[in-house]
Amino acid sequence: MSAATASVDLENPTTLLTPKNIFYFLLIPALVLWYAYWKISRRHMVELASKIPGPEGLPLLGSALEFVGTSADIFKRMYAKSFEYGNTVKVWIGPKLLIFLVDPRDVEIILSSHVHIDKASEYRFFQPWLGDGLLISTGQKWRAHRKLIAPTFHLNVLKSFIDLFNANSREVVQKLKKEVGKEFDCHDYMSEATVEILLETAMGVSKKTQDQSGYDYAMAVMKMCDILHLRHTKVWLRPDFIFNLTNYAKKQEGLIGIIHSLTRKVIKRKRADFEKGIRGSTAEVPEELKTKNFDKNVSSKTVVEGLSYGQAAGLKDDLDVDDDVGEKKRMAFLDLMIEASQNGVVINDEEIKEQVDTIMFEGHDTTAAGSSFFLSMMGVHQDIQDKVVQEIDEIFGDSDRPATFADTLEMKYLERCLMETLRMYPPVPIIARQLRQDVKLASGDYTLPAGATIVIGTFKIHRQEDVYPNPDKFDPDNFLPERSANRHYYSFIPFSAGPRSCVGRKYAMLKLKILLSTILRNYRIYSTVEEKDFQLQGDIILKRADGFRIKLEPRKRVLKA
Numbered sequence: 281m282s283a284a285t286a287s288v289d290l291e292n293p294t295t296l297l298t299p300k301n302i303f304y305f306l307l308i309p310a311l312v313l314w315y316a317y318w319k320i321s322r323r324h325m326v327e328l329a330s331k332i333p334g335p336e337g338l339p340l341l342g343s344a345l346e347f348v349g350t351s352a353d354i355f356k357r358m359y360a361k362s363f364e365y366g367n368t369v370k371v372w373i374g375p376k377l378l379i380f381l382v383d384p385r386d387v388e389i390i391l392s393s394h395v396h397i398d399k400a401s402e403y404r405f406f407q408p409w410l411g412d413g414l415l416i417s418t419g420q421k422w423r424a425h426r427k428l429i430a431p432t433f434h435l436n437v438l439k440s441f442i443d444l445f446n447a448n449s450r451e452v453v454q455k456l457k458k459e460v461g462k463e464f465d466c467h468d469y470m471s472e473a474t475v476e477i478l479l480e481t482a483m484g485v486s487k488k489t490q491d492q493s494g495y496d497y498a499m500a501v502m503k504m505c506d507i508l509h510l511r512h513t514k515v516w517l518r519p520d521f522i523f524n525l526t527n528y529a530k531k532q533e534g535l536i537g538i539i540h541s542l543t544r545k546v547i548k549r550k551r552a553d554f555e556k557g558i559r560g561s562t563a564e565v566p567e568e569l570k571t572k573n574f575d576k577n578v579s580s581k582t583v584v585e586g587l588s589y590g591q592a593a594g595l596k597d598d599l600d601v602d603d604d605v606g607e608k609k610r611m612a613f614l615d616l617m618i619e620a621s622q623n624g625v626v627i628n629d630e631e632i633k634e635q636v637d638t639i640m641f642e643g644h645d646t647t648a649a650g651s652s653f654f655l656s657m658m659g660v661h662q663d664i665q666d667k668v669v670q671e672i673d674e675i676f677g678d679s680d681r682p683a684t685f686a687d688t689l690e691m692k693y694l695e696r697c698l699m700e701t702l703r704m705y706p707p708v709p710i711i712a713r714q715l716r717q718d719v720k721l722a723s724g725d726y727t728l729p730a731g732a733t734i735v736i737g738t739f740k741i742h743r744q745e746d747v748y749p750n751p752d753k754f755d756p757d758n759f760l761p762e763r764s765a766n767r768h769y770y771s772f773i774p775f776s777a778g779p780r781s782c783v784g785r786k787y788a789m790l791k792l793k794i795l796l797s798t799i800l801r802n803y804r805i806y807s808t809v810e811e812k813d814f815q816l817q818g819d820i821i822l823k824r825a826d827g828f829r830i831k832l833e834p835r836k837r838v839l840k841a
């Protein structure tokens with residue numbers, strides 16, 4: 281445009297009213313109005329937040345820069361910072377308000393509530409993978425599906441998995457043979473084993489039909505978690521329109537392809553079995569591993585030394601229904617999903633896929649981390665390993681027989697070690713909820729404002745000095761009945777608690793006891809890394825950034841394949 285034309289345009293006001301100019305004339309007041317509305321709508325939240333201690337951060341950015349670096353760095357920094365303020369800390373990340381809670385009385389208010397059940401918005405990054413499965417869904421859909429799924433992890437169903445837990449644990453022992461004498465990362469083995477066990481138990485399909493896909497699946501899940509973690513910590517990767525332009529989005533698509541191809545295959549196979557009238561798992565167990573040949577004394581006991589499957593016996597949830605009453609026939613997870621979908625009312629095909637993806641993820645990565653930390657702890661604390669081994673030897677003597685349900689109730693010291701592992705290294709180090717209404721805290725004169733994201737810091741709760749004297753010391757005696765008797769129930773929550781507690785809690789505890797005792801019946805574990813040198817990485821799942829490095833030596837003999 282020439283200078284002459286421009287001056288003519290300015291002299292003629294009607295030429296200013298081009299559609300483009302009108303758009304900008306309207307946009308500016310609209311933005312101003314929107315900003316004013318946004319400020320006013322947040323006034324209540326900002327006001328209540330200002331009364332809660334915590335860093336003020338930079339204008340606009342808040343404390344976003346604290347989340348720069350590797351995940352091991354961020355985890356270390358955040359944990360160190362958590363000591364600078366009290367038990368309730370607010371942090372602004374840009375316009376987002378996070379409030380960290382560690383006082384068990386406050387945690388109880390949130391977790392025991394049937395109202396504060398909405399997951400934080402960060403869980404939406406799971407959506408392309410887990411859809412609207414149990415972990416992230418909310419409201420009526422979550423309630424209906426939870427009611428359907430929780431009974432499929434009832435103790436009566438779990439007892440029917442024991443033979444498969446034994447058979448798979450022995451396979452792990454065989455696979456580990458090739459690592460004897462070398463330092464190696466046990467996490468890959470634990471991860472592959474947990475995927476295979478889930479396929480054969482909750483999904484009821486034989487892994488023999490699954491070729492390489494169990495291992496590929498486990499590796500794809502791990503890489504997916506890395507991408508999701510990046511989106512949690514790198515603010516600029518949060519908006520979908522930016523993320524979708526990056527290479528991570530392409531990588532994510534490929535990984536989800538691998539993951540969904542396994543879940544689709546599993547559902548297809550199960551549906552085919554269902555149509556042929558086949559119910560229950562199709563995985564076979566050799567006769568010598570069938571516990572009915574050994575378990576003469578089938579116990580219905582559920583509480584051992586004040587503990588009930590990973591939590592204080594006093595902390596009841598929907599998994600504890602009818603535990604010790606009768607032997608009502610219940611169905612395993614995928615059998616029940618397929619049956620319930622027959623009329624399409626309770627659950628449809630897409631929803632089954634979302635639930636299968638959810639159970640496969642939640643059931644596998646958490647348990648793989650828990651078992652890998654346990655083995656690391658045994659390697660580091662040789663004296664404690666001696667005691668676990670002594671208990672196991674007292675139970676099994678020289679016999680090769682499989683572990684029965686009754687045996688798992690005798691593994692009291694092993695259970696304490698497992699609980700202590702979950703205390704110091706909770707596989708899910710934080711839980712986050714979105715508040716829809718204000719909540720008054722019990723620990724102090726603070727009110728959590730609606731709109732805030734509440735972060736329950738399990739890792740930090742488990743290391744409170746006033747609850748666990750010497751909290752950084754691995755001490756299984758923390759779970760002696762006399763020590764835990766007076767402890768607040770919500771001061772130990774590796775499986776969360778309340779209506780949205782982990783549905784796989786009992787499954788995980790039973791499986792871990794059989795898997796870990798089988799490994800310890802066969803191998804002595806060593807660690808060349810001291811506990812103080814573990815580099816913790818607090819991703820979605822807590823891991824060791826330095827790898828779960830251990831060394832094995834055969835104990836008396838390695839079991840025959």
Ligand code: HEM
Nearest residue numbers: 414415642643646647650707708774775776782783784788
């Ligand atoms: C050591 C092993 C495990 C640990 C430490 C663990 C921990 C947890 C935690 C802390 C939550 C709450 C997460 C949140 O609110 O963000 C959770 C939820 C869940 N877990 Fe686990 N879990 C374990 C094993 C399992 C297993 C074996 C399964 C299934 C076979 C499972 C299935 C689920 C499901 C479906 C949910 C969502 C429940 C709901 O929101 O209603 N978990 N788990």
